[in-house]
Amino acid sequence: MCGYTISEIGMKKLDPASLEVLAAIGAWTLHNAQGKSDVAEKIFKDLLYQFQGRYPHHKLLSHWTQEAQKPFRLVPDEERVQICTVASRLSARLPSGEVLSYDADDVLELAEELHKRGAAADDVVCAIDETDDDRARAVSAVHAALIAERMWRLESLEWRKEANEAWKKNPDTHYKTSASD
Numbered sequence: 001m002c003g004y005t006i007s008e009i010g011m012k013k014l015d016p017a018s019l020e021v022l023a024a025i026g027a028w029t030l031h032n033a034q035g036k037s038d039v040a041e042k043i044f045k046d047l048l049y050q051f052q053g054r055y056p057h058h059k060l061l062s063h064w065t066q067e068a069q070k071p072f073r074l075v076p077d078e079e080r081v082q083i084c085t086v087a088s089r090l091s092a093r094l095p096s097g098e099v100l101s102y103d104a105d106d107v108l109e110l111a112e113e114l115h116k117r118g119a120a121a122d123d124v125v126c127a128i129d130e131t132d133d134d135r136a137r138a139v140s141a142v143h144a145a146l147i148a149e150r151m152w153r154l155e156s157l158e159w160r161k162e163a164n165e166a167w168k169k170n171p172d173t174h175y176k177t178s179a180s181d
Helices: 016-032 037-051 057-069 107-116 134-169
Strands: 081-086 089-093 099-103 124-126
Touching: 016 037, 016 057, 016 089, 016 099, 037 057, 057 081, 081 134, 089 107, 099 107, 107 134, 124 134
Parallel strands: 081 124
Antiparallel strands: 081 089, 089 099
16 A cells, blocks of 8 residues: 555555545645646646546546636635635635635535634635536535635624623623614
């Protein structure tokens, strides 16, 4: 299992654990190439010879590297957290340019990480490309909505804790809980 050099990987029959790790590395790489067409193009060209004439391998390579080439579509200069789903990976591109990558099933964990980093629910947007098909748009939109909803709940819990702490310090004071108070 262990002890392969990178150049030997293509020539060896790998065990399931090695294949799983290589698949995770590949998904992470594609995710971090999102919107960088030069990187995605290089991945495609470098791997093309391995899968030429093999179906569905060549088709999958072509599809996933084309997906990674698509730029994020956003209003320019907005300081938002851009949520996108590519190749069963969920990514959040932060305003700093950093990309957080999670398995698509880890929506709640990503929301909690964004919350810890100071992002608010209102900062979350769905990053889509006009060439995305309806399913890809829907998946990204659902993930963005779930993340924003989870972050809103986390923010709400913090507000309640702050109100409780303020009340404990001065229980005789009436704190506004709504605009009508």
